[in-house]
Every structure is written in C-alpha cells, then in structure tokens.
Amino acid sequence: MTTLINGEPCDTISVNERGFLYGDGVFRTLRLSGGKVLHWPRHYAKLASDCSALYLACPSESLLQDDLSRLTGDVSDGVVKITVTRGTGPRGYMPPRASTGTRLLSLSEAPRFPEHFADTGVTLHLCRLRLGHQPRLAGIKHLNRLENVLAAMEWDAPAIAEGLLLDEAGYVIEGVRSNIFMVKEGRLSSPDLSRCGVAGVQRERVFAWAKQQGVDCRIRDIPLAELLLADEIFLVNSVHGLWPVKELPGYRCTHHPVAHEIRDWLNHDPD
Numbered sequence: 001m002t003t004l005i006n007g008e009p010c011d012t013i014s015v016n017e018r019g020f021l022y023g024d025g026v027f028r029t030l031r032l033s034g035g036k037v038l039h040w041p042r043h044y045a046k047l048a049s050d051c052s053a054l055y056l057a058c059p060s061e062s063l064l065q066d067d068l069s070r071l072t073g074d075v076s077d078g079v080v081k082i083t084v085t086r087g088t089g090p091r092g093y094m095p096p097r098a099s100t101g102t103r104l105l106s107l108s109e110a111p112r113f114p115e116h117f118a119d120t121g122v123t124l125h126l127c128r129l130r131l132g133h134q135p136r137l138a139g140i141k142h143l144n145r146l147e148n149v150l151a152a153m154e155w156d157a158p159a160i161a162e163g164l165l166l167d168e169a170g171y172v173i174e175g176v177r178s179n180i181f182m183v184k185e186g187r188l189s190s191p192d193l194s195r196c197g198v199a200g201v202q203r204e205r206v207f208a209w210a211k212q213q214g215v216d217c218r219i220r221d222i223p224l225a226e227l228l229l230a231d232e233i234f235l236v237n238s239v240h241g242l243w244p245v246k247e248l249p250g251y252r253c254t255h256h257p258v259a260h261e262i263r264d265w266l267n268h269d270p271d
Helices: 018-022 040-052 061-072 146-152 201-213 259-266
Strands: 001-005 023-032 078-084 104-109 122-131 160-165 172-175 178-185 187-191 219-221 230-239 242-247
Touching: 001 018, 001 061, 018 078, 018 242, 023 040, 040 078, 040 242, 061 104, 122 146, 146 160, 160 242, 172 187, 187 201, 201 219, 201 230, 201 259, 219 242, 230 259, 242 259
Parallel strands: 122 160, 122 242, 187 219
Antiparallel strands: 001 104, 023 078, 078 104, 160 172, 172 178, 178 187, 178 230, 230 242
C-alpha cells in the first residue's frame, strides 16, 4: 500500500487526530482502471457534499487531483481511498475553532473476485445486526463504520460474498459494503436512506441509467418480505461494480436480464 498524508509520503498519524479518536471525518473509495480514477466528478461531488454536511473543510478538487497524480504514478489498476478528517485537536468532543484538517490518500491492489459473481450472481448473508436510525448522518460515508464492521464479522464462508443489512424497523437498507436494488415487473426500487445507510456513487449511476432508459425507479421503504418476492436483486459499489444476487435466505434467482443490462451500461458509460 502507498499512502500520502497532506500530500507527502507518510504512513503515520498524530495520536491527537480526530479521525482516529472520534471517527470525525469522511471517505471515498474509488476504482483505478487503465491509469484513470473512474467517475471522478461524481466522487468529488459526493466528497464535497459529505464534508459540508459535517462542517468539514473539503480539499479543493485541483489539490486532490495533484495528490492522485503523485499517488498513482504509472500504476494502471488498483483501489484508491480518500479520507478527509477534521485534523488534530485537544482532548474532548468539541473540535478546535480553527483546524487545517487532514487529507489521507492510499493506493491498494485491486481485489480479485470470481468471474461468476458478476455473471451468475452472489449469495448473501442476512445480517443479525440492525442499523440504528440517525437521520443527521444518513447517506454520509463517514468514518463511524462500527455497525458495518460488526456485521461483516457475522460470516466467514467463501461462498457468501456480502451481507444484507436491515434497519431497526425491519426495512432493507443496503449491503455491508454496497447499495442494493430490486426489480419487480420491470420497475426498479432502492431503499430510502434518509434514516441510515450510505448513498454511493454507483447507486447514483443506476438512477442515471433508469432516467436515460425511461425505466421507473423509486426510492422507498422496502420490507424484507417484499424483497424476497423480487424478480431480480442486485448490488453495486465502486470496487466490484454490479453483482446480481442469486441467493439469500428465502430467495433464489438464476436469471438476471435487467441486472446484466445495467451492468453492461455501467461498464461502458464514462460518467
């Protein structure tokens, strides 16, 4: 792994770093392919939006692009993570009145997934952990991800690729590391993330596909029982792209025409 902190090669942070102490920050995970960071304008817009929601100073786009150029060099394929925190401060929750913030960029090797995940689909674990409601943080990719950490610890079976998370009311929210969609009678639905969950860039891109194709796509509460009656279910994130779901407790599907159509569009559309 290669890491830059505030633009300089470094792999250590201060013990007074608020991102470490309190999760006081946000992050983005981006795919590097062909020497290019994919969908950069969308990722930067989401980073800026999340920073604004937490009253964090967002680094300028030009500054981050310079960092990315230094970080990736001649590497053509990998995963980039951008973390922005409030920086260092004294003990206690109250942040300092003036803070320069910290920006951390890291480059890792791209994970290798079985090819059949994107074709025939993946198996999901239904997580026991339930996401708590906190509308103030809903949709933001902040550093407080303990719910996801605990959920990811619930299974250790190679056959299971991802976990499905519900909220405290029993509604479908997301995967542990992905956003989720269901297809029913030609219509798309994705969970309402106004109370909890993370709104990802690939979720936005699926909405863009639906708008372009004139497909009805709704954001709404989805009970688990309704999800299990879906014609298709699929997951999206910026590292693995789109995976159809072939199986989860109470559900099985072997035919994914809509998911495959959207996957092909996502793979070829530059936006």
